[in-house]
Amino acid sequence: MRVLVTGATRGIGKAVCQKFKENNYTVLGVGTTQCKLDYVDEYLQCDFSDCVQLENFCSIIKDVDILVNNAGINIIDKFCDINPQDFSKVQQINLYAPFRISQTVIPYMIKNGWGRIVNLSSVWGKISKEGRASYSASKFAIDGMTVAMANEFASQGILCNSVSPGFIDTEMTWKNLKASGVEKILQSVPIGRLAKVEEVARLIYFLGTNENTYISGQNISIDGGFTRA
Numbered sequence: 001m002r003v004l005v006t007g008a009t010r011g012i013g014k015a016v017c018q019k020f021k022e023n024n025y026t027v028l029g030v031g032t033t034q035c036k037l038d039y040v041d042e043y044l045q046c047d048f049s050d051c052v053q054l055e056n057f058c059s060i061i062k063d064v065d066i067l068v069n070n071a072g073i074n075i076i077d078k079f080c081d082i083n084p085q086d087f088s089k090v091q092q093i094n095l096y097a098p099f100r101i102s103q104t105v106i107p108y109m110i111k112n113g114w115g116r117i118v119n120l121s122s123v124w125g126k127i128s129k130e131g132r133a134s135y136s137a138s139k140f141a142i143d144g145m146t147v148a149m150a151n152e153f154a155s156q157g158i159l160c161n162s163v164s165p166g167f168i169d170t171e172m173t174w175k176n177l178k179a180s181g182v183e184k185i186l187q188s189v190p191i192g193r194l195a196k197v198e199e200v201a202r203l204i205y206f207l208g209t210n211e212n213t214y215i216s217g218q219n220i221s222i223d224g225g226f227t228r229a
């Protein structure tokens with residue numbers, strides 16, 4: 001089976017690729033930079049903020065059994081200070097690209113009568129706070145899209161779910177929060193630590209394979225209890 005993972009060059013995306021690869025799936029990784037990854041079978045470069053590149057990318061991908069829409073960006077700013085271009089860029093990468101890629105691969109899944117799609121939402125797609133308007137808008141929206149997809153395609157063997165990571169030990173987390181911010185936020189995480197990317201990858205792997213036979217249309221948090229505390 002062929003699995004397509006966006007945002008494959010680091011963090012959660014890298015861990016997801018490695019998890020599928022070690023279980024003998026054919027892995028197609030996607031990233032914005034030109035590079036070689038030893039943990040994928042094929043690497044494709046595409047900047048999802050560029051509509052032309054995105055459409056060219058969609059024109060060449062095919063025969064995808066499992067799709068993990070992981071690529072995303074987060075631009076933090078106070079609501080009235082948000083640059084409209086920044087807002088649009090976040091929606092383009094976090095929501096529109098998964099929409100177009102899903103549209104592209106679903107016909108193949110329908111033909112086979114089987115498919116799995118896992119969209120990355122976030123704890124900021126369940127709750128929000130100051131400075132997160134752009135990101136939360138995209139992540140609430142991708143969960144809504146996931147629910148619609150799940151309802152439309154479940155009868156054709158395609159299960160679609162969202163995964164909402166909390167604070168993960170990734171480059172983006174440390175860049176956005178800094179050390180002082182991480183220390184502060186962990187006071188609100190009952191488990192008291194950042195999640196490892198491998199923990200998120202295991203959940204995505206389960207939802208994206210034959211191990212998942214009856215879960216669809218769900219938004220599953222993996223946040224150490226943050227959104228329930």
